[in-house]
Amino acid sequence: MTYPNWLTQRSHLSGSRMALSFHDQQWTFSEVNELALEYAGKLASFGINTDSRVAILAKSTPDFVFIMYGCLHAGCEMVMLNERLAPAELAYQIEDSAADFVLVDDVLQEKIEEHVPVLFSKIKAAAPSDWVPASEWKKDRTISIMYTSGTTGHPKGVRQTAENHFSSAVSSALNIGIAPEDVWLCSVPLFHISGFSILMRSLIYGMGVRLYEKFDAERSVEEICNGTVTHVSVVSVTLERILRTIEERGATASPKFKAVLAGGGPVPVAYIRRAEELQIPVLQTYGMTETSSQTTTLQPADAERKIGSSGKPLFLYQVKIEGAENAGEAGEILIHGPQVTPGYIGRFSEREVQADGWLHTGDIGYLDEEGFLFVVDRRSDLIVSGGENVYPAEIEKVLLAHPAVREAGVCGAPDEKWGEVPVAFVVLNKPAETEELLAYCKQQIASYKTPKQLKLVESLPRNASNKLLRRELKTWL
Amino acid sequence: MTYPNWLTQRSHLSGSRMALSFHDQQWTFSEVNELALEYAGKLASFGINTDSRVAILAKSTPDFVFIMYGCLHAGCEMVMLNERLAPAELAYQIEDSAADFVLVDDVLQEKIEEHVPVLFSKIKAAAPSDWVPASEWKKDRTISIMYTSGTTGHPKGVRQTAENHFSSAVSSALNIGIAPEDVWLCSVPLFHISGFSILMRSLIYGMGVRLYEKFDAERSVEEICNGTVTHVSVVSVTLERILRTIEERGATASPKFKAVLAGGGPVPVAYIRRAEELQIPVLQTYGMTETSSQTTTLQPADAERKIGSSGKPLFLYQVKIEGAENAGEAGEILIHGPQVTPGYIGRFSEREVQADGWLHTGDIGYLDEEGFLFVVDRRSDLIVSGGENVYPAEIEKVLLAHPAVREAGVCGAPDEKWGEVPVAFVVLNKPAETEELLAYCKQQIASYKTPKQLKLVESLPRNASNKLLRRELKTWL
Structure with missing residues (x-):
């Protein structure tokens, strides 16, 4: 039950094809693999190997990509840290995992307070x-571990295996097609599954990635209009900016x-x-860490007649509604398929993520008579703000730790720019x-999680x- | 370790897309699935279920496709009989398996002598x-069992699992790309892996199949030139006829x-x-049952500079040369990957098909410095005649059974039309x-296997x- 090493195989099969580009630089799959091999050797000099688990905190730059690919070769597990988190949140994830x-992009070293980072500059110099x-x-x-919160307010580290990523990439290809000349514009975070999955597809498909450190509406539109990219991943707020610019x-x-x-x-x-x-064409998708x-x-073809729907499952997946x-009957959305995580790490490692082979998402939805999924209520009162998941319980926990606070409740308020804000x-x-x-709050948690209003x-x-x-709180807004 | 039922899932996900066309008729994935469900019910009335193994002998018609899809739903194993074989050869495969x-297209019923066939007309009427x-x-x-010969002259029944077919389809997609509008022209035999794999790709990709009962150069060229098909599978002799017609x-x-x-x-x-x-663009491929x-x-891009090569492995596969x-060093070609059969059935069921996870093909070849495979000698002195494998040992065995024959030796002679003939x-x-x-000979074996010359x-x-x-015999030609 193995795959050929994706980096080696992709370099062997389409080594001269463009793998990554950033500003005016670009790298072929052979070049990317050479760099990954070199980084794996450098990482080995620190003692990083197949038994290691490394946390990584970085900006979306080529160095981050090469170091991640070095980790893939090295065989270690990567805990993907969100650079927008506050130091205390990062410390929790590092400790829990x-x-x-802890591999850290030099420009982000001040985010790491309680642990000793291995700076990217030090890795490069090794x-x-x-x-x-x-x-x-x-x-x-x-391959990767990403933290996601839930009802408890304690983020849980989700394992993502090689088979999870491979199944996801293949199922997407079976849905929307692939071609050797595809290039995916990536300005969504690489530490999120939205961005990381673009890298996985790149290696599995032999597809080019056009990387941006930050979303740039003007330049995204230029690439979309001059045909230098074939796909782009967005969240609502960035889609709107792209549309407005066009x-x-x-x-x-x-x-x-x-497609978008x-x-x-x-x-x-x-x-x-x-x-x-x-x-x-805009492909609306429902997925999670x-x-x-x-x-x-x-599919775009169904977008008009199925407005509000998240579509149908990808080929290898099944979706059903509990009960x-x-x-048309609503209930908890259950998901089955080879892309579902085998489980959590750290303090939640004993918690079963599946029951009878089905992932219980906590989200509420229904399937219409044609089998299109409609999500009617996100799990755990989830607030989705500019594509980032914000869990009320996590913010409430912070507020409750303040000596003056007796009770705290958080909900999402509609926001024109971000969709919702806490x-x-x-x-x-x-x-x-x-x-x-x-x-x-700002000291304790990422600024996108900090309430935009606080009412006594x-x-x-x-x-x-x-x-x-x-x-009920929502009706108070 | 499962897949969603491919027929159900494909009908659910892209039910309105064209699945199959033949002459002026065409069927969507929903229609194909409806027919498959109906046929599965009819097959059930004969007692065919998940415990059954059925042999099928048919011409490449939609009925054959629908009955095979009925078998997929029914969950039985299908032994794919080659309609060009002589009755004695078919009897061997039916017995060995x-x-x-034995499900038989009415027009082929005279081929079945020793067994009681279930005619297609009877299935349809049930x-x-x-x-x-x-x-x-x-x-x-x-899913399927196909017979292939070897050194012994006794054909061996090769198991092909759902994972074998799925891995093959996915690996091909990762190599040449796929798009929802693809249509594959199939005039290679459906009982061969070349044709059957087109049906598997159809279900897995949601791709249309343009089916021909027989190869037709004129009509193939029309479809290639007017864009009603995107891909076609050929052997050398049919490629030449297509090229000549164009x-x-x-x-x-x-x-x-x-692509071709x-x-x-x-x-x-x-x-x-x-x-x-x-x-x-012509994609030259090396594969086997x-x-x-x-x-x-x-790849076409490498065709000129790597003339004579069979290319590089597909993404999930590995190829190495024993020893x-x-x-540049030649040796037996070994293959590893999820598309390799788990083994044989019947009298060869005890024979190991893999050693240390590698399939020993019996073919001799080498890898050049860039990893391109060159096949220099086919297994068991295999003769490839118009895309059909002809094993010398099988013909020799027939000749040796004749009372006047003391010794017999068979080899391939070059032939302008068929590539080689025995x-x-x-x-x-x-x-x-x-x-x-x-x-x-003609009474005992298929006519394409009958020697074109016999020298005393x-x-x-x-x-x-x-x-x-x-x-050595070849030098006597």
């Missing part, structure tokens, strides 16, 4: 140790451009209509200023068993 | 029994046409050059006419241990 090494790449990778090898310019997408993959939460219907006007990217995808006997309601047990509480209230809505009713 | 049922399709298929489920017409392939897949033995260099002139289709494929330490050398132990011996000689070339030297 018991990472043996003399490579002798080391031999594996010719095969086990299918159940853990509209303002009166431009048209190149015939070589194939829109993930990280629902896409407003108005955007889909605007994209149709511009003849830009636990499924290593897309699970269902809505639903007929089309808003907090707080019951005090001694006087405190809202500014003080917000500043306290007398009490919070709770049910008979005293459970906070976050949906 | 211990097939529970009332379906109640029956429920499986929602999932096990990866190690045997040349005579002064026609050009449609820009929608993507040329298998079943080496393609003469002159054909490749002519295809290049016509700007028709034991690997469920393609193993290595030569070779350096590029020629026999015979030592008599009592007087006999060559015509009589050839007529005797005093003795055969043998080595010290008395082993027949078939390569």
Whole structure:
């Protein structure tokens, strides 16, 4: 149950094809593999090998890609750290994952407070140790670990195996097609499954990646219109900026451009209509960290008649609704297939991620009579803000740790730019200023998680068993 | 370790897409699935279910496809009988496979002498029994069994599992790309892996199949030139006829046409050059029944500079040369990957098909310094005649059974039309006419296996241990 080493095989089979480009630089699959081999040797000099688990914190640059590919050769597990997190959040993930090494992009070193980082500059300067790449990778090898929160407010480290990533890449190809000349524009974070899955597809398909450190609407539109890229991954907010830029310019997408993959939460219907006007196919997808990217995808052909739907499962996957006997009945969305994580690491390693072979997503949805999935309520009152998942429980936990706070409740408020933003309601047990509480939050958690408003209230809505009713909070907005 | 039922899933995901066309008729994936479900019910009425093994003998018609798809739903194993075989050869395969049922196209019923066939007309007329399709298929489920000969002259039944076919389809897609609008022209036999693998790709990709009962150069060229097909599978002799027809017409392939897949033995260099002139990409491939289709494929971009090569492995596969330490050293070709059969059935079921995870092909070849495979000598002195494998030992065995024959040796002679044809050398132990011996052969074996010439000689070339030297025979031609 193995794969040929993806880097070796891809370099062997299409070594001269473009693998990665960034600004004016580009690298073929052979060059990328040479660099990955060199980095694996350098990593070996620090003692990183198949027994290691490394946490990585970096900006979306070629160095980050090469070091990750070096880790793939080295055979270690990678804990993908989100650069937007606060130091305390990063420290939690590093500790929970018991990472043996913390590899850090020099520009981000101040984010690491409690651990000793191995800076990228130090890795680059190291003399490579002798080391031999594996010719095969086990299918159940853990390639990446990504943290995701949930009801508890404690982020859980999700294992993503080689088979998870391979199944995801193949299923996407069987859905939307692939061609040797494809180039995917990546300005979504590489530490997220949205970005990391582009790298996996690159190695598996032999597909070029056009990498951006940050989303750039102007340049994205130039690439879409001049045909230097065939695909791009977006979230709602970046899709809107791309559409607006094309509209303002009166431009048209190149015939070589194939599709926009829109993930990280629902896409407003108005955007889909605007994209149709511009003849830009938008594939709306529903997926999560636990499924290593897309699970269902809505084809452009169905976008108009199935507005609001997340589409149908990819070929290898199955979706069902717990307890639903007929089309249209809502219930928890269950997912089955080879892309589903085998489980968590760290303090949640004992928690079963599947029951009877099905992943219980916590999201509520229904399937219509044709089998199209409609997600009606995201798991755990999830707030999706600019493509980032924000869990109310995580913010509440921070607020509750403040000495002046007795009770805290967080919900999502509609926001024109970000889709949703978090808003907090707080019951005090001694006087405190809202500014003080917000500043306290900012120290503890990523700024995109910090409430955009904080309201002081007398009490919070709770049910008979005293459970906070976050949906009720929404009516208070 | 399962797949979603391919027929159900494909019908669910792209039910309205064209699945099959034949003459002026066409069927969508939904329609094909409806027919397959109906046929599975009819087959159930005969007692065919997941415990059954059925042999099937048919012409390449839609009925054959629908009955095979019915078998897929029914969960039985299919022994694919070659309609060109003689009755005695078919009887051997039916007996060796211990097939529970022999499903036979009415027009071929005279080929079945020793068994009781279930005619297609009878299946069609049957009332379906109640029956429920499986929602999932096990990866190690045997889907098809194809007989292939070897050194012994006794054909061996090769298992091809769902995973074998799936890996083959995916690896081909990762190599040459796929698009939802692809349509593959199939006039290679459906009972061969060359044709059957087109059906498997159809279900897995959601790709249309344009089916022909027989190869038709004129109509193939029309489809290639008007863009109604994107791919076609050929052997050397049919490639030449396609090229000649295009040349005579002064026609050009449609820009929608993507590639010719040329298998079943080496393609003469002159054909490749002519295809290049016509700007028709030809993918030369090396594969076999034991690997469920393609193993290595030569890209058109490399065709000129790597003339004579069979290309590089597909993404999931590995190829090595036994005993070779350096590029260019010849030895037995070994193959590793998820498309390799788990083994044989019948009298060869105990024979190991792999050693240390590698399939020993019996073919001799080398890898050049860039890793391109060159096949220098086919296994067991294999004769490849018009894409059909002809094993000398099998013909010799038939000749030796004749009372007048003391010794027999068969080798391939070059033939302009078929690539190679078998020629026999015979030592008599009592007087006999060559015509009589050839007529005797024709009764026993398929006509394409019957020697095109038979020469009476005093003795055969043998080595010290008395082993027949078939390569020596070639010098006698």
